[in-house]
Amino acid sequence: MAILKTYARLWSEDLDKALPPLVELVGADPHLRFEFEDVEVGAIGDFLVIAGTADAAARLPRGTTTVIVSDLDQVQTVLTSHGAEVTFGPAQGPTGSYLFARHADGSEVEYVQWKPELEAQIIM
Secondary structure, three states, X not given: OOEEEEEEEEEEOOXXXXXXXXXXXXXXXXXXXXXXOOEEEEEEOOEEXXXXXXXXXXXXXXXXXXXXXXXXXXXXXXXXXOOOEEEEEXXXXXXXXXXXXXXXXXXXXXXXXXXXXXXXXXXX
């Protein structure tokens, strides 16, 4: 089991307005962009921008960060052995399997195991 990538989550009302300064700061174009439920998601560098209305955002589980992992089942085992509670999932999304967990200290984190082809495209 390994952590492959970590994203800082940014919430926005407009993905097209949020991405240009990040493109300039990171020096690259977004490596992911997709729609999920009622929001748009864009990933660039170590930022994950989630854009939509306040109502759409309120319906999604909250997390302070998104962590890409090699084995979601092993992560869930480790987390629960340390007192974490899975608050949503595991479920399937556009990029792979994911869950949200509240750690024993109260922090909330999204963990994602990417589809193999996505992992190979971005991590390799």
